[in-house]
Amino acid sequence: MAAKTRVVVVGGGVLGTMHAVEARKRGFEVVQLEREPEARGASVRNFGLVWVSGRKAGPELSLALRARELWSELGARVPGLGFRAAGSLTLATSDTELSLLKEAAARTDAERRGFELLDAAAVRAVNPALRGEFAGGLHCRLDAIVEPRQVLPALREHLAGEAYQWLPGREVSEIAPNAVRDHTGAWHQCDLVILCPGAAHTGIAGRYLARSGGVRRVRLQMMQTAPLDARITTALADGDSLRYYPAFDLPGRAALPPQAGVAAQTRAQLLLVQRADGGLTIGDTHEYAEPFTFDVDEDAYDHLRGRAEALLGTPLPRIQRRWAGVYSEVDPAAAGRMLYHRAEVEPGVVLVTGPGGRGMTCSPAIAEETFTP
Numbered sequence: 001m002a003a004k005t006r007v008v009v010v011g012g013g014v015l016g017t018m019h020a021v022e023a024r025k026r027g028f029e030v031v032q033l034e035r036e037p038e039a040r041g042a043s044v045r046n047f048g049l050v051w052v053s054g055r056k057a058g059p060e061l062s063l064a065l066r067a068r069e070l071w072s073e074l075g076a077r078v079p080g081l082g083f084r085a086a087g088s089l090t091l092a093t094s095d096t097e098l099s100l101l102k103e104a105a106a107r108t109d110a111e112r113r114g115f116e117l118l119d120a121a122a123v124r125a126v127n128p129a130l131r132g133e134f135a136g137g138l139h140c141r142l143d144a145i146v147e148p149r150q151v152l153p154a155l156r157e158h159l160a161g162e163a164y165q166w167l168p169g170r171e172v173s174e175i176a177p178n179a180v181r182d183h184t185g186a187w188h189q190c191d192l193v194i195l196c197p198g199a200a201h202t203g204i205a206g207r208y209l210a211r212s213g214g215v216r217r218v219r220l221q222m223m224q225t226a227p228l229d230a231r232i233t234t235a236l237a238d239g240d241s242l243r244y245y246p247a248f249d250l251p252g253r254a255a256l257p258p259q260a261g262v263a264a265q266t267r268a269q270l271l272l273v274q275r276a277d278g279g280l281t282i283g284d285t286h287e288y289a290e291p292f293t294f295d296v297d298e299d300a301y302d303h304l305r306g307r308a309e310a311l312l313g314t315p316l317p318r319i320q321r322r323w324a325g326v327y328s329e330v331d332p333a334a335a336g337r338m339l340y341h342r343a344e345v346e347p348g349v350v351l352v353t354g355p356g357g358r359g360m361t362c363s364p365a366i367a368e369e370t371f372t373p
């Protein structure tokens with residue numbers, strides 16, 4: 001692509017915005033359209049976890065590691081991202097969970113992931129706020145945190161200038177080769193269109209996704225507390241997360257007892273991140289069958305609050321906010337499953353979506369791959 005290449009990005013979420021960043025890095029002119037006045041999708045509803053620890057060995061881990069490098073570089077240039085190389089602790093509360101963590105720490109790629117198995121005292125030395133009951137933990141030094149509610153405006157401010165145009169409140173309703181039309185009727189011509197519509201599977205991307213299949217939507221429940229009067233130095237995960245992340249698909253996983261009650265019904269795992277203001281973002285649940293519930297379920301929150309309090313050994317501050325979010329993910333059951341969905345759907349129009357629960361983590365590396373011949 002030549003120096004004056006013009007790129008139109010559709011979607012103001014993290015995937016669209018990271019594509020804008022990559023396009024500008026290459027000297028291209030960028031116009032970015034977002035249907036809402038500000039992005040309201042998965043990218044602002046997530047934990048802000050740059051999560052390397054749970055990734056599957058092979059291409060998924062490599063993508064996450066590359067993304068981690070890019071986040072770190074961006075974090076140094078754009079302080080507003082709130083990037084912190086905080087690491088994470090995955091905590092075991094039973095012998096079976098601890099055995100599985102031992103297996104994970106003995107993986108051949110454990111060093112690439114920054115894994116180290118810690119006993120309970122060593123866990124407390126790394127994260128003194130953990131005063132509850134646990135048998136040990138897996139420290140992953142490479143996991144990191146960003147502030148999801150700040151990332152998009154901070155990146156746009158970083159891009160601001162003549163060669164970058166942000167057009168919020170413009171819903172793209174038509175696609176043609178090398179062009180899109182927004183709901184006001186304006187056409188945007190360019191050399192390359194990048195469509196990043198997130199979980200909008202029936203909108204502009206609908207007919208292409210219906211044809212190719214292979215993506216589904218997942219709904220999660222989340223909450224955030226008022227500031228906690230203590231510093232949580234790392235991100236936290238509980239033993240339930242061992243059931244969901246592919247890095248823990250090791251022989252010891254078969255020995256884990258089934259999840260009980262509400263945790264099983266809502267496919268819950270505890271992930272906890274302290275925000276820059278001291279509040280705690282806590283989740284999550286997983287709902288796969290549509291139509292999704294339109295309200296949030298208190299039983300799931302009671303369960304997650306109980307798990308968090310048991311590990312912290314202290315009552316949580318008041319819950320300030322609750323919300324649900326939906327992400328797009330390539331269907332694990334689809335043949336030849338990719339890490340995300342990318343397809344040239346019309347000449348000069350590339351659709352990128354479906355990174356699933358790793359989308360915040362991997363977005364910079366996914367955008368880099370789009371522009372890498």
Ligand SMILES: Cc1cc2nc3c(=O)[nH]c(=O)nc-3n(C[C@H](O)[C@H](O)[C@H](O)COP(=O)(O)OP(=O)(O)OC[C@H]3O[C@@H](n4cnc5c(N)ncnc54)[C@H](O)[C@@H]3O)c2cc1C
Pocket residue numbers: 010011012013014015016033034035036038039040041042043044045046047048049050051170171172173196197198199200203204220221222283284324325326327328353354355356357358359360361362
């Ligand atoms: C609750 C929750 C927690 C998560 N936690 C993490 C985490 O901690 N770490 C991690 O790596 N991943 C996490 N994820 C996944 C991650 O958030 C998503 O994979 C990622 O944000 C997807 O980004 P996106 O830009 O594709 O989608 P979105 O953020 O949904 O952005 C898509 C944008 O496109 C816009 N749009 C759609 N159609 C049009 C149109 N026709 N015209 C104009 N604009 C349009 C939408 O309005 C939207 O703003 C989580 C997801 C959820 C829901």
